[in-house]
Amino acid sequence: MSVKQNLEEIRARIKHTCSKTDRNPDEISLIAVTKYVSIERAKEAVEAGIAHLGENRNEGLAEKHEAIGNSASWHFIGTLQTRKVKDMIDKADYIHSLDRLSLAKEIDKRADDKVKCFIQVNTSGEESKHGMTPEEVLPFVKELENYPNILVVGLMTMAPNTDDEHVLRESFKRLRTLRGEVTSLHLPYAPCSELSMGMSNDFEIAVEEGATFIRIGSALVG
């Protein structure tokens, strides 16, 4: 399938979900996750109208950024090693995987200006998932005051590997509740208005639960 066809189908599904839940589809940004596909396929996505691309490794980000440049916004969605920050900091418009102070410190040091970051939260408690526990989020956000180049635009989670709709939904709800706790702190460096959640298999539930960025790989670009 062409990216264009997949995109039409996904947009229709987003629209349908929004109409059920009284949301505006314009509030939802679609990130095409291109980590498994070629530069050509990523270009096809941009030509089809995708404005956001996501990569989970420095190498992928570097080669696609070089080929595509600023015709899309770039999202780093993978686990980020502290020593690799300096190579990617000029290319990523958003980092979705802020999960520890040592990383915040390095981003702050290497960046020339504020970097839009999502705090990654492990909402399921699955050992294999990265991210901090929900309990760690508020103390962490408060500590970020010391790192002026970090702008907390939102929270990110990966739902557990399950088809159990209830479990998926609880995970997304948890993230939304946490967002409310962060925004009620009214910190200028943590507006935290965004929720990055939902992938190919669960994005409709994520949209129902308030996602503002969904990250879709296999269902969109293959």
Ligand SMILES: *Cc1c(COP(=O)(O)O)cnc(C)c1O
């Ligand atoms: C790979 C990946 C996605 C996309 O997954 P699909 O199931 O292919 O849609 C989304 N988010 C993260 C963090 C990923 O690593």
